[in-house]
Amino acid sequence: MEARLITELLEQYLDRQSAPLKLRIRIYLALRQAILDRALAPGTKLPPTRSLAEDLGMGRNTVVRAYEQLLVEGYIESRTGDGSYVSEAAQGGLRRSPPKRLLGTRREGLSRRGSIVAANATSSVVQRGAFMPGVPDIDAFPFAIWRRLLGKYHSAEQGHLLNYAHTGYGPLKVMLANYLRVTRMMPVDPKQVIIINGSHQAIDLCARLLADHGDRAWIEDPGYWGARNVLVAAGLQVTPIPLDAKGLAPTVEDWALPPRLIFCSPSSQYPTGTVLSLDRRIQLLENADHVGSWIIEDDYDNELHFHERPIGSLFGLANKQRVIYLGTFSKVMFPGIRLAYLVVPEDLVEAFVIGNSELYRGGRLAEQAALAEFIDEGHFTAHIKRMRSLYAERRETLLSAMQSRLGDVVMPSGSQAGLQLLYRFNQPIDDTMVAAQALAEGVICRPLSLYYLNQEARQPGMNLGFAAVPVERIGPATDILTRVIERHLK
Amino acid sequence: MEARLITELLEQYLDRQSAPLKLRIRIYLALRQAILDRALAPGTKLPPTRSLAEDLGMGRNTVVRAYEQLLVEGYIESRTGDGSYVSEAAQGGLRRSPPKRLLGTRREGLSRRGSIVAANATSSVVQRGAFMPGVPDIDAFPFAIWRRLLGKYHSAEQGHLLNYAHTGYGPLKVMLANYLRVTRMMPVDPKQVIIINGSHQAIDLCARLLADHGDRAWIEDPGYWGARNVLVAAGLQVTPIPLDAKGLAPTVEDWALPPRLIFCSPSSQYPTGTVLSLDRRIQLLENADHVGSWIIEDDYDNELHFHERPIGSLFGLANKQRVIYLGTFSKVMFPGIRLAYLVVPEDLVEAFVIGNSELYRGGRLAEQAALAEFIDEGHFTAHIKRMRSLYAERRETLLSAMQSRLGDVVMPSGSQAGLQLLYRFNQPIDDTMVAAQALAEGVICRPLSLYYLNQEARQPGMNLGFAAVPVERIGPATDILTRVIERHLK
Numbered sequence A, B: 001m002e003a004r005l006i007t008e009l010l011e012q013y014l015d016r017q018s019a020p021l022k023l024r025i026r027i028y029l030a031l032r033q034a035i036l037d038r039a040l041a042p043g044t045k046l047p048p049t050r051s052l053a054e055d056l057g058m059g060r061n062t063v064v065r066a067y068e069q070l071l072v073e074g075y076i077e078s079r080t081g082d083g084s085y086v087s088e089a090a091q092g093g094l095r096r097s098p099p100k101r102l103l104g105t106r107r108e109g110l111s112r113r114g115s116i117v118a119a120n121a122t123s124s125v126v127q128r129g130a131f132m133p134g135v136p137d138i139d140a141f142p143f144a145i146w147r148r149l150l151g152k153y154h155s156a157e158q159g160h161l162l163n164y165a166h167t168g169y170g171p172l173k174v175m176l177a178n179y180l181r182v183t184r185m186m187p188v189d190p191k192q193v194i195i196i197n198g199s200h201q202a203i204d205l206c207a208r209l210l211a212d213h214g215d216r217a218w219i220e221d222p223g224y225w226g227a228r229n230v231l232v233a234a235g236l237q238v239t240p241i242p243l244d245a246k247g248l249a250p251t252v253e254d255w256a257l258p259p260r261l262i263f264c265s266p267s268s269q270y271p272t273g274t275v276l277s278l279d280r281r282i283q284l285l286e287n288a289d290h291v292g293s294w295i296i297e298d299d300y301d302n303e304l305h306f307h308e309r310p311i312g313s314l315f316g317l318a319n320k321q322r323v324i325y326l327g328t329f330s331k332v333m334f335p336g337i338r339l340a341y342l343v344v345p346e347d348l349v350e351a352f353v354i355g356n357s358e359l360y361r362g363g364r365l366a367e368q369a370a371l372a373e374f375i376d377e378g379h380f381t382a383h384i385k386r387m388r389s390l391y392a393e394r395r396e397t398l399l400s401a402m403q404s405r406l407g408d409v410v411m412p413s414g415s416q417a418g419l420q421l422l423y424r425f426n427q428p429i430d431d432t433m434v435a436a437q438a439l440a441e442g443v444i445c446r447p448l449s450l451y452y453l454n455q456e457a458r459q460p461g462m463n464l465g466f467a468a469v470p471v472e473r474i475g476p477a478t479d480i481l482t483r484v485i486e487r488h489l490k
Helices: A003-016 A023-036 A049-056 A060-073 A089-095 A112-119 A143-153 A156-161 A170-184 A199-210 A225-233 A252-256 A278-291 A346-360 A365-376 A379-406 A431-440 A471-489 B003-016 B023-036 B049-056 B060-073 B089-095 B112-119 B143-153 B156-161 B170-184 B199-210 B225-233 B252-256 B278-291 B346-360 B365-376 B379-406 B431-440 B471-489
Strands: A076-079 A083-086 A193-196 A216-221 A237-244 A261-264 A294-298 A323-328 A340-343 A410-413 A420-425 A461-465 B076-079 B083-086 B193-196 B216-221 B237-244 B261-264 B294-298 B323-328 B340-343 B410-413 B420-425 B461-465
Touching: A003 A023, A003 A049, A023 A060, A049 A060, A060 A076, A112 A225, A112 B199, A112 B346, A143 A156, A143 A365, A143 B143, A156 A365, A170 A193, A170 A323, A170 A340, A170 A365, A193 A199, A193 A346, A199 A225, A199 A261, A199 A294, A199 A323, A199 A340, A199 A346, A199 B112, A199 B346, A216 A225, A225 A237, A225 A261, A225 B346, A261 A278, A278 A294, A346 B112, A346 B199, A346 B225, A365 A379, A379 A410, A379 A420, A379 A471, A410 A461, A431 A461, A431 A471, B003 B023, B003 B049, B023 B060, B049 B060, B060 B076, B112 B225, B143 B156, B143 B365, B156 B365, B170 B193, B170 B323, B170 B340, B170 B365, B193 B199, B193 B346, B199 B225, B199 B261, B199 B294, B199 B323, B199 B340, B199 B346, B216 B225, B225 B237, B225 B261, B261 B278, B278 B294, B365 B379, B379 B410, B379 B420, B379 B471, B410 B461, B431 B461, B431 B471
Parallel strands: A216 A237, A216 A261, A261 A294, A294 A323, B216 B237, B216 B261, B261 B294, B294 B323
Antiparallel strands: A076 A083, A193 A340, A323 A340, A410 A420, A420 A461, B076 B083, B193 B340, B323 B340, B410 B420, B420 B461
């Protein structure tokens, strides 16, 4: 092919490019595409870089670098003393037709489980404002201290904390074991503590190490939407178990199809706030032991209780080691920190350490070291204490604002813990419509019906987060909510 | 029961306790266990706190707090004006026997997939020292800059970066899209970039969104051990595909059982360093498109190449969008940072954003913001440049140290990129024995045979990481290695 034709051809390819790229990359891409399209056939001799550069009106070096790149990647070959040629290799793949047996096996797009996850997105794009549930007040966090500690452990001297890690940071495990012993009556050896990047990952780890594809998992209904999606994506068959006033209420029929995993929040059920009663706890532990179920106890916000003492953990009550305890730093520190922990029975320690390392590859020891020192220096407990009294005031404000405006229409439910209050309606109402209209007026109010898996069991309600709402914002936001609800009831 | 008997009973329970707990918790646990054991039957009246405290020789307040806790949790009941009684509820569970149908369904311990993961642990407890492969030199990282940026984004004013996040930090995606456009010839829209907590999580996300339980996944053999375990834990049937001098070499028979996922490292195969040839690239893309396979392109250390220009990415070559590109910050920043990214075809963007949020719950935007500014201010490129020349020197040192000592016995293989060099033996040798003995003498030398899934295909070799080894340490460590190998060859 004549050099002039090649220049014209390349000009056409250059014209077709839309992205604003550097010239060196543009000429590379034009040449490459021409070769791939066979517009420049194998064996074609390319013009010398000097003349091509002149014809295209660009610097010679630009063309030289494009040629070099194509050479390295095998699109062109250099014959000593004779210039550059389009290589045979570039056409290699095209000559072979794929084996016939392949026809008809094509399957597009997402996997079945991927489609389910994508279609059931329940985490909200909106994550801030009155009354977003489940989020703490970040403004009051002692960031100056946290910055100091983060900085301390991000240095070349602390290189051992900045590499891959096989297991979590030892001193943090010791701190947590002590903390759980005192606050949750849990006899815990530090080695039983597994540090994880957030609760979702923790649930996922349990699902994969303890259950196989197709195994049954129970979740509370209504319950935490996040757990459901994680369990489904791990291939488990998720069964919703209803609640009553004493908490999770599986029937004899439910137990007849025993679950491999039971995901529950006994201290303060999410979102109802129900505390699992003692007799139910004992029964749950006994039956789980009898049929060989593992219980995941999600203790997501028990640090933030408003009565004198927290409820004892299920883990601490269990003699037979069928309980895996899940705690998080999202509510006490800040959600973006993405640190949570599992406490596992001794028999499972080794498998969980290995599994955590193999499935997610460890790291982030510097953050864990900062957190350990944060706890050790007393900032953790001090922050919890400070937030408890701040949240208690906001909680009281919301309770009385709701009582004075909507006392006849709604009723608060649940425990004395957490960052949110669940209100149930005394009369039928479409809570998703209420939520949509409230959101349109700037107030987040998660409808209770959203938390149900069993659609027939749905009851209307509102899950209202108060923790991150300044006291003076609570009244006005409640006013908006009241107007929306009154409009619906008329 | 007489108060005196109750005191004696509790003393026995207290004596049995081994853990060094606070007195308040000890008396609580003793009472609770006595109730659970029915040593204190339902309806038993407990002694007044004052007298029990005297009998046990402890402060009254200690006993009061234990009683209060038991009351809150439902173990005891308070009858107004008449003291505390062991509640009926505490025995509630015990009276009911589990349904008969449950018998025989018990299954212990780990799941099948969990057992496989736990039994195939290949990540090493030892992560530092000559010649640990895959780790960068952390000492040379500009931590002062990184601390400043981390600090900047960890403050109450940046609260929006410290909450849960639905998607990654936008400006970081823009930075990465620009970076990939220039360095990897990839036309990328920022929205196609998905920020992930490390490569393992990225592989896991692909496996679950794109493949179902039982689907086939190809991995390179030898290949990256980490991918194998992640894919197995996602329920995929992993098929090892051998390599030849041109890289991944699937046969027509292999294609006849088409894979749903193909995990590969075309720019610099791990651990052999082989660059996938152009004809193989084209053929792989065509066949994958024809049978509907997704290709995961692991571009784990292409930033650290030692020739003038990096190899173009498979993603950039693909017209039909069957490639998902995987990049990591572990090698250029530091491994403990746990940040990686996927670049997905446009059609998959929404599903990947949702899936990432649902399965792992987003956060860590402050780190991502720090990283974006680190890139924007030019520190990222400057650091890569600095490390490239540092690593090039170490690489040359290792090459000549090995050549002079073991030039007749081993041969380096592979590309001009990466943090490690693969050496193959010219003669049969048990490389795992060599590795074990070298480790005993303080030198890490990962045996090549460890990276094979197909045991019959195993060839002996050593994967030697040089990047984190100071130049002056390379000679002495090579001496040790040489002595161990010579001992074996005799």
